[in-house]
Amino acid sequence: MDVSFTAEEEAFRREIRAFIAAEYPQSLRDALANGAEPTRENYLTWMRILAKKGWLAASWPKEYGGPGWSLTQQQIFRDELEDADTIRTASMGIAMCGPVIRQFGTAEQKARFLPPMVNAESWWCQGFSEPGAGSDLASIRTRAERVVGDDGKEYYRVNGQKTWTTLAQHADWGFFLVRTDPDAKKQKGISFLLIDMASPGIQVRPIETLGGDREVNEVWLEDVMVPIENRVHDENEGWTCAKFLLEHERSAIADVSRTKRRVKNLRALADERHDERGSVMSDAPAFRRKIAQLEIELIALEATNFRALTDASNGRDPGPLMSMLKTRGSEIAQSTFELTQEAAGPYGMVTPAPESGGIQPIGPRTGVRAADHYLNSRKLSIYGGSNEIQLTIIAKTALSL
């Protein structure tokens, strides 16, 4: 048992910190101050800088262009990125699709798709959910039929509708679950396809959501022709890929590093703001107790996360700990947003007017758009397998109920 980091790990942390301090563009910080919605270019600017250093695919082994870090190093890296308030990197390629291709893809697929991910040259989106298939993902209906194209080659012709597709408006590529055998039982007839988002027949339509920013989309597919070699794993083996991928998604979703940063912001805000009685919020006993409760829960979450990391580092399956991390991670993050909104007060409730396309912030920067962000955080307990679904998994796998 040991809670301290080794000297090498500390040196590693310093190296990361120094790099971010030197390389994170001030122009990016300025562009995103005041709660502006990041553009595609904003994201890519930082992703390219990380890619050049070889750190974008932080979780990947060296042979695929990653830095080959240990799980602890990866955690330190994430902590430092968040602590320095850097823009998120688009992760659907690196964290979701990439691992599936590494695990199940052919040599050609690896050579074709992995390097652009590592180099920030391709943006990926996840086309799983459909209007009728959310929690019950295996009931997807988007149909892929094998046809021979005008060029004499074999294709899948894809028809259907995906929904809730995060940042599809920015994506070059999407990884999709499609039904290739409509007669097989639910999970059996599904395949995993990589689809060029510029293909004719694809339409991306925004969905307006709570909290304002353009985040999710409907993706309509009409007679989209997908070369047969864009299928990962065997035909009708898509569910195996999906299950593998969802495990990766869940572990990232605990998001300890990010919540730690948000708590730091909350503390700064609470030091600055006065409640209705005129007390500094961090001195008001009731509010201070709420922050303490949150911090204690977060400490426990982080410790649980380390246990899961330890298991994974030693090749043991963390099992239901993953579902626990997702459930508690989302709840604790949501509490952070709630308290931040509380500390921000009325000016935190100001939202950009629908037609204005921008905001004129009032009040302290750390409180800007606190209510929008709180509303948006309701997604955390819905996506990536809702918390109800996670609890059912825990009951089944850990308690054999």
Place this chain on the structure above:
Amino acid sequence: MNFNLSDEQQMLRDMLESFLRDRFPFEARRAQVRSTATESAIWSAFANELQILGTSLPENVGGLGGGPTENMIVMEELGKALSIEPWLSTIIMAGALLRDAGAKAQETMAAVVDGTAIVVPAFDYFPGSFGKDDAGVSIAANDGGFRLSGKIPVVRDAARATHFVVLAKDAGGGQALVIVAADAPGLELKTYQLVDGVGCADLSLNGVEVEESAIVARGEEAADRMAEAFNAGVVGLCAEALGIQRMLLQWTVEYAKQRQQFGRPIGEFQVLQHRMARMLIKVEETVSMTYLATAHLENRTSERAKIASAAKVMIDQAGLFVGQQAVQIHGGMGMSKELPIADYLSRLNVIAQQLGSTDFHFGRYEASSFEKKAALPVTA
């Protein structure tokens, strides 16, 4: 104890409910929130077709002499429709501030009843809170009249106001409630929108001139009127929150019956059944507290401030639960603006901070319950 509505009150409810259902479908609300128009067809209809603006106001301004119960009924219906009409500001709070407060006050409220004026209280019950420390308005004699200068942050409904009621302090620290015309020279608005779709503004007064008659109350009396308006406003918010919660519960149950996953309606999953049963319990508690607080106002009991705060605490908490679970049970659809769920949660979210946060009302309740102090908002 009697929580029954009279026949007239029941009629008011039915009339308003069917009016809003027909004339203010949710698309109309979306359009109203997006527009910057200061005229509202709904408010005009309240004045001219339904003639309800005077329901809770005294006869000496052309009202019908009703009171808190009528306001509760209206606020609940406005909540159900997620209306952004300024009933809380203009009828409930300005009504309390200006009741029997002299000729100018009566004339102004009479114009409210006939729909030609919208009076909005423009003062901050919590000066110095949340970093708004440059707030406050000063008043000084000037040429037979008075001049007002200062800033007032976060005034709801400001863009629609024809008049404001402002709290001003003179050099000796004495305070006065003053009616200020919205178009008075020297009055400037910086407008913005909150997440609940309501327009707000930060006001600055730069030497705004008013006549002696515009001062409607001074000293103790001004403080008493503010406290009365505050309590009535808090209870009005509770009734609005009740209407909002009712709709969220109703829609969530309907959705759970119809949304299929895993080959059956999600409403068949017991965990969701229990969740919705809890939502119902919260809604019923909200009903109870709203009725109770309204009855205390109606009877002007000595406990009305304490009970108003108790109601606000319960209802903020209930609203958070009902709103968040409504979104959760709708899944992704709960996040989407295709349904009104997100908008209703947004409003509950703002209510939890309006006229005192949940923590503030805890404090006010505690002061009253543990220290036997009547903690008026203005002195708290």
